[in-house]
Amino acid sequence: MTIQNPSVSIKSLDLSFGAVKVLQNLNLDIADGEFLVLLGSSGCGKSTLLNVIAGLLEPTDGQIWIKGQNVTWAEPSERGIGMVFQSYALYPQMTVEGNLTFGLKNAKVPKDEIAKRVARAAEVLQIEPLLKRKPGALSGGQRQRVAIGRALVRDVEVFLFDEPLSNLDAKLRADLRVELKRLHNSLQNTMIYVTHDQVEAMTLADRIAIMKGGKIMQLGTPAEIYGQPQNLYVADFIGSPSMTFFDGAVNGATIDIPGHDLPLGRYAFKDRPVDGTPAIIGIRPEHVMTGDNLASAPYKTEVTVDLVEPMGSDTLVYCEFGGQTFRIRMDGQAQVAKGDRLTIGIDPAAASLFDKTTEVRL
Amino acid sequence: MADLAMQNATAAMTQPLGQTLAAGPRGRKPKKRLSRANIIVYGTLFVMAMYYALPLYVMIVTSLKGMPEIRMGNIFAPPLEITFQPWVKAWQEACTGINCDGLSRGFWNSVRILIPSVILSVAIASVNGYALSMWKFKGSEVFFTILMIGAFIPYQVMLYPIVILLREAGLYGSLTGLVLVHVAFGMPINTLLFRNYFSSIPEELFKAARVDGAGFWAIFFKIILPMSLPICVVALIIQVTGIWNDFLFGVTYISSPDRYPMTVQLNNIVNSVQGVKEYNVNMAATLLTGLVPLVIYFASGKLFVRGIAAGAVKG
Numbered sequence A: 001m002t003i004q005n006p007s008v009s010i011k012s013l014d015l016s017f018g019a020v021k022v023l024q025n026l027n028l029d030i031a032d033g034e035f036l037v038l039l040g041s042s043g044c045g046k047s048t049l050l051n052v053i054a055g056l057l058e059p060t061d062g063q064i065w066i067k068g069q070n071v072t073w074a075e076p077s078e079r080g081i082g083m084v085f086q087s088y089a090l091y092p093q094m095t096v097e098g099n100l101t102f103g104l105k106n107a108k109v110p111k112d113e114i115a116k117r118v119a120r121a122a123e124v125l126q127i128e129p130l131l132k133r134k135p136g137a138l139s140g141g142q143r144q145r146v147a148i149g150r151a152l153v154r155d156v157e158v159f160l161f162d163e164p165l166s167n168l169d170a171k172l173r174a175d176l177r178v179e180l181k182r183l184h185n186s187l188q189n190t191m192i193y194v195t196h197d198q199v200e201a202m203t204l205a206d207r208i209a210i211m212k213g214g215k216i217m218q219l220g221t222p223a224e225i226y227g228q229p230q231n232l233y234v235a236d237f238i239g240s241p242s243m244t245f246f247d248g249a250v251n252g253a254t255i256d257i258p259g260h261d262l263p264l265g266r267y268a269f270k271d272r273p274v275d276g277t278p279a280i281i282g283i284r285p286e287h288v289m290t291g292d293n294l295a296s297a298p299y300k301t302e303v304t305v306d307l308v309e310p311m312g313s314d315t316l317v318y319c320e321f322g323g324q325t326f327r328i329r330m331d332g333q334a335q336v337a338k339g340d341r342l343t344i345g346i347d348p349a350a351a352s353l354f355d356k357t358t359e360v361r362l
Numbered sequence B: 001m002a003d004l005a006m007q008n009a010t011a012a013m014t015q016p017l018g019q020t021l022a023a024g025p026r027g028r029k030p031k032k033r034l035s036r037a038n039i040i041v042y043g044t045l046f047v048m049a050m051y052y053a054l055p056l057y058v059m060i061v062t063s064l065k066g067m068p069e070i071r072m073g074n075i076f077a078p079p080l081e082i083t084f085q086p087w088v089k090a091w092q093e094a095c096t097g098i099n100c101d102g103l104s105r106g107f108w109n110s111v112r113i114l115i116p117s118v119i120l121s122v123a124i125a126s127v128n129g130y131a132l133s134m135w136k137f138k139g140s141e142v143f144f145t146i147l148m149i150g151a152f153i154p155y156q157v158m159l160y161p162i163v164i165l166l167r168e169a170g171l172y173g174s175l176t177g178l179v180l181v182h183v184a185f186g187m188p189i190n191t192l193l194f195r196n197y198f199s200s201i202p203e204e205l206f207k208a209a210r211v212d213g214a215g216f217w218a219i220f221f222k223i224i225l226p227m228s229l230p231i232c233v234v235a236l237i238i239q240v241t242g243i244w245n246d247f248l249f250g251v252t253y254i255s256s257p258d259r260y261p262m263t264v265q266l267n268n269i270v271n272s273v274q275g276v277k278e279y280n281v282n283m284a285a286t287l288l289t290g291l292v293p294l295v296i297y298f299a300s301g302k303l304f305v306r307g308i309a310a311g312a313v314k315g
Helices: A046-054 A096-106 A111-125 A140-152 A170-187 A198-204 A222-227 A232-237 A291-296 B002-014 B036-063 B067-071 B085-092 B104-134 B140-152 B155-169 B175-199 B203-211 B216-227 B229-245 B248-253 B262-270 B279-313
Strands: A008-017 A020-030 A035-039 A061-066 A081-084 A158-162 A190-195 A207-212 A215-220 A244-251 A254-257 A260-263 A278-283 A299-310 A314-321 A324-331 A341-346 A352-355
Touching: A008 A046, A020 A046, A020 A215, A035 A046, A035 A198, A046 A061, A046 A081, A046 A158, A046 A190, A046 B203, A081 A140, A081 B203, A096 A111, A096 A140, A111 A140, A140 A170, A170 A198, A190 A198, A198 A222, A207 A222, A207 A232, A215 A222, A215 A232, A232 A244, A232 A278, A232 A352, A244 A324, A254 A278, A260 A299, A291 A341, A314 A341, B036 B279, B067 B279, B085 B279, B104 B140, B104 B175, B104 B216, B104 B229, B104 B262, B104 B279, B140 B175, B155 B175, B155 B248, B175 B229, B175 B248, B203 B216, B229 B262, B229 B279, B248 B262, B262 B279
Parallel strands: A035 A190, A035 A207, A081 A158, A158 A190
Antiparallel strands: A008 A020, A008 A061, A207 A215, A244 A254, A244 A278, A254 A260, A278 A352, A299 A314, A299 A341, A314 A324
């Protein structure tokens, strides 16, 4: 997919600290008004990439373009970006208003313009009553709102978020997540958002870039990432609990895993391998059919329940299948107990197949 | 299952809390006042406190006695007749060599040395520490290491080379020269202090300020410095006491008794060999000399502790 007039464009970016290559030949185009999430486990280079885009780190090689300008050598303040940090990074000795106006005063914006922008940001984020307070007197959620406001008043094209919700408790995180999405819907700015939380990534993103070892493993919409992971890493990373993987071999219309020959049926091969190719099949716990759905399953078998984890909305069942501990997600109403016999159905069309050696999707 | 839950619920409602507990230990464990550990701890503390307080006590009472009373010999006895004459004499009339205008001259010399030295060294060291912790440049660690090595070279080694340097610069014997020496020698420890304190400030704050368009000095003055009161107080105390109590540099780099700092003059008064030894005047002179650091400690004790603790968190 090529993007016309990208808002942010990263071209052959390299970054090494000494001998350690943190980013390797990275290319990424981000469309105008897009919400892009950089997702990965810690140390994958996602925060580093964001810092390079912000101009807080210098790349070893490559270019950064923002709004058609090559900003590779530009100061952070000259790039038309606003940034929100995990630890909020509010200036502790200034009031909320001081925090919001600090950047504008540095940029010598006229006073009445500053007042106008602060008023607007305070209204959007509902922080008007807090303007005269110091950050120390605010709660975590309020602080993060002020931090977002600080980016908002700068009237920038691109917002950068570095794990902004990670310091908040679970409930507040869910609330602010929704608020962020509303904010994006109303502002329509380009937003680049770094997180290690896949729920945040799935819910917020227009597109997700999954990173590992300084490379992008897959770039796509949340549905693509979830439904057609392009390699084993992405398949394992996305989904909670994650897929169960079985070693097997493609054999005609089936994939043969230990003890079972699963019919491939309508599985959409990207590139059909020759028979006998060793392959890995990954099955999501929520794609295993039980109860009423069983009728449509192309393959049915019976398993013994080893362990039950009731989670309220749904119930996770562990059992032995194909030589592995197999996770099955069932309805929260399901009455199952350890030792029960359970009939399950599997549809490989909803599963993912990977080449055993290259770990790329088949 | 449901029955069990029901039972639990009714049990919680009908049994007033704690009424059915068995006899035996309950609640907070009682502590003995006069335990062996307490006696050892408080005993040791008392002995140590006496060890430090007694000399001070002797100095104060002696300085308030007249010479006849001192000659009676009871150094621990409180003064029978309190007199402030020794204090007045120490300040205004005590003789060093040919000058007989007391410690006041040395006091004002010391003040003239202290103020510029402290301001300069704290100002330079804070900027040093800021640059070394937040604007790391190529070789900044090497630079810092070299600065630290400076702190470990004995002063004696550098005394004479500095004499030559000051002579060549035309500053030998002057107060300005001494100020420069104090600033230079205060640099390693104060830079270390500020650098460690600044590294405990979250890096994201610094990044946010850069995104907000603040430069080197704007970040320093508007963000970092307002957060640094505790460590500034620590540096201030270290420098004030260090420079005020300095004897070696004062006696080495000042050439004329007119410009001697207070400590050097005190030494000359106490060690003067002519006439009678006036213990009360000597004690008063010593107390007067120690007054400035004492006042500084009392005035800023709380901030000092806070700053030391904050600087120690991250190294």
